[in-house]
Amino acid sequence: MVPSAPSQAATCSQPLRWGTHENGQIPLSELSPISWAPGQWVQPAAAANLESLNTAYRARFGVNLAITDSYRSYDAQVRTKAAKGNLAATPGCSNHGWARALDLSGGIQDFGTAQFNWMRANAPAYGWLHPAWAEPGGSKPEPWHWEYWGGGSGVTSVAEPEPVPLSLSAPTSIIDAADRISLYATRTDGNLWGASQAAAGAGLGAWQIIGSRDAGVVGRPAVLRLSSGIIAVYARTSVGTIVGTNQTAVGGSFSAWTTIGAAGNGIASDPVATQLASGVIAVYATTVDGRVAGTSQSAAGGAFGTWTNIGSSTRALVGRPALVRYSGDRIGLFAWTADGHVAQTAQPVAGSAFSAWTELGTGGGGITTEPTATITGDRVTVFAGAGSTVATVTQPTAGAPFGAWINLGSGPVAAGDTTPAVIASPGLYSAYVLGSDRNVWGTSVSSTAPARGGWAQIGSGAALATALTGIRTSGGVNCVYGADTNGTVVGSCQTGPGGPFSGWVAL
Numbered sequence: 001m002v003p004s005a006p007s008q009a010a011t012c013s014q015p016l017r018w019g020t021h022e023n024g025q026i027p028l029s030e031l032s033p034i035s036w037a038p039g040q041w042v043q044p045a046a047a048a049n050l051e052s053l054n055t056a057y058r059a060r061f062g063v064n065l066a067i068t069d070s071y072r073s074y075d076a077q078v079r080t081k082a083a084k085g086n087l088a089a090t091p092g093c094s095n096h097g098w099a100r101a102l103d104l105s106g107g108i109q110d111f112g113t114a115q116f117n118w119m120r121a122n123a124p125a126y127g128w129l130h131p132a133w134a135e136p137g138g139s140k141p142e143p144w145h146w147e148y149w150g151g152g153s154g155v156t157s158v159a160e161p162e163p164v165p166l167s168l169s170a171p172t173s174i175i176d177a178a179d180r181i182s183l184y185a186t187r188t189d190g191n192l193w194g195a196s197q198a199a200a201g202a203g204l205g206a207w208q209i210i211g212s213r214d215a216g217v218v219g220r221p222a223v224l225r226l227s228s229g230i231i232a233v234y235a236r237t238s239v240g241t242i243v244g245t246n247q248t249a250v251g252g253s254f255s256a257w258t259t260i261g262a263a264g265n266g267i268a269s270d271p272v273a274t275q276l277a278s279g280v281i282a283v284y285a286t287t288v289d290g291r292v293a294g295t296s297q298s299a300a301g302g303a304f305g306t307w308t309n310i311g312s313s314t315r316a317l318v319g320r321p322a323l324v325r326y327s328g329d330r331i332g333l334f335a336w337t338a339d340g341h342v343a344q345t346a347q348p349v350a351g352s353a354f355s356a357w358t359e360l361g362t363g364g365g366g367i368t369t370e371p372t373a374t375i376t377g378d379r380v381t382v383f384a385g386a387g388s389t390v391a392t393v394t395q396p397t398a399g400a401p402f403g404a405w406i407n408l409g410s411g412p413v414a415a416g417d418t419t420p421a422v423i424a425s426p427g428l429y430s431a432y433v434l435g436s437d438r439n440v441w442g443t444s445v446s447s448t449a450p451a452r453g454g455w456a457q458i459g460s461g462a463a464l465a466t467a468l469t470g471i472r473t474s475g476g477v478n479c480v481y482g483a484d485t486n487g488t489v490v491g492s493c494q495t496g497p498g499g500p501f502s503g504w505v506a507l
């Protein structure tokens, strides 16, 4: 399969990295020289396939490909931009800076020549493409400019991955019946990226863009595995709407993003979503005017209805709500209030309107993050960051009023800046947070009588930068994932049920 280059020249509104390197900052030691063109460098896989392409070109024209430009350092791109103006990409954005672009001459620099036409017919088999924006009629016609995107039928070495943008959002994890974990995160290019394990416990596969490109998604996505086994993802866009995509078959590719529900403008938070027993999906988020709004499908698989405000509230609600499903398929929602509390609402009966929002628990206040809610046997426990620590509150019994908030102790770190990731295991809830030292810290509390315990560092070698997502395998192993300061998604799992966590590894 021949991949396509983006239809637009790189505009670079987004920071990206190739490995650990920024555009134009790749050391030559990680690039490959072009054997017949001293001083020219490209990515190793691009170089290997360029050698094959050149062999074919030389067989046809009797000369080597004439290369006038290849990898350009950031400083060189600044000089090129100064010399060529609009003809050159903004420094920090060019595919020359990713060492995957070439400027060619020897006839290729003109449309319609035998050399150009041969290249257009033959180069894609070696992974080298003439991007659509550089075609006649494109936004910036440049016959000389070619880019390596891999994937051609004649490609002999592994394609270099597309530069992966910095992770913007904390990842969201989901696990399937075969214990294979998938992670989804929006990145600074406005796309949702996903990666999955091919088998339980295996490393994650390559990160790929999920759904159509350039949906403008931001923040942390809500991910559901539907009763059919299909994964559905809902995400906030930079213009304050919620969009959704789903696999078209179990394990298959994802549909183009579509806007969810009518009148869904003004969304301010990341969404939460659930699929009811009826198969209907419901999605909730807070709005710019401090309400929680929701929309649900008219029937299983049907269209989403108009967004409506959920419950009445005298307090402004902010951040991503937390959602639980009570028995009888009733939905409960918990939201951070602008004055530092947590408020709750629930459906009295399945499908009904929600009750008025009320303050959750007693002695609350000082809450500094969105809440996380867990439910066991219809009894809910809520966790949230509280200044330098995490606080929790629970119901003494199912259906009873919530008790007093408990401070889980400052422990060794200030941990109250990111929403806790909570994993339920028999008799225990384990909360994981990012500490101010960029390590991950965890504490476990009894799920029936939570009390302040100790915090322990989770794994070693982390430099985390986002909130975390946690998941428990069917074998009882807890795994925690987040994005590090390089924008790389990293993870750590227990070495066995209840055991210590492994060192953090890049995924």
Ligand SMILES: [Zn+2]
Residues within 6 Å of the ligand: 096, 101, 102, 103, 144, 145, 146
């Ligand atoms: Zn160029």
